[in-house]
Amino acid sequence: MNIYAISDLHLSVNNSKPMDIFGPVWDGYLDKIFNQWKEVVGQDDVVLLAGDFSWAMKLENAIEDFKLLETLPGKKIIIKGNHDYWWSSVSKLRSILPKDFYAIQNDAMKFGEFIICGTRGWQVIERNAQRTPEDERVYQREIIRLGLTLEAAKKLQQNNEKIICMMHYPPMNSTRDDSDFSLLFEKYNVDSVVYGHLHGYKNIPTYFEKNGVKYYLTSCDIVNNNLIKIY
DSSP: EEEEBBBBBOOOOOSSGGGGGOOOOTTTTTHHHHHHHHHHHOOEEEEEEESSOOOOOSHHHHHHHHHHHSSSSSSEEOOOOOTTTOOOOHHHHHHHHTTTTESSSOOOOEEETEEEEEEEOOOOOOOOOOOOHHHHHHHHHHHHHHHHHHHHHHHOSSOOOOOOEEEOOOOTTOOOOOOOOHHHHHHTOOEEEEEEOOSSOOOSSSEEEETTEEEEOOOOTTTTTOEEOOO
């Protein structure tokens, strides 16, 4: 079993939001992603989709976006991004997901020798910056949610399976200072973290290690619309 990841597909079958207005890297981006997907992903492999899956505003309008990926090989694991407004209830979402789609929201699932967990996260501020009271409230809530998903992962871990955590927001600031998120990853011995959200950056690292944890940035435009192999 191989593990791949990519994020921020921003699908829009039922929404008029073409991504190519954001630059040439978005021209034909889905064709490139899907072609590579078919070439490298096997039916028993896993593809992690770390948020901002669809521009839809309501769940029923996101169904056609799921159908775009339904025939692609592998198991597709999704978490919620900041633009996934259609995702209001994980139980409702799970009830309509096509075969081989799995939604994770502050919980965990085991796939072979891997445990996948995840939550949306929130922005980690830069040095010497301050959060608004509302940002601080959301940030503290997301720390709790990350703790819940990591606790769920640990409960599933029986034979030293690798824990992969998905977040939508980057778990650290641009200088990679310790954050409440990164400290939790280290506390729970997370092996790898997959995240997205960032767009339009050039020469930004898409992989680094910190205190034994591997970090993968997988925003599709930043990784040139290629699935990133995690394992």
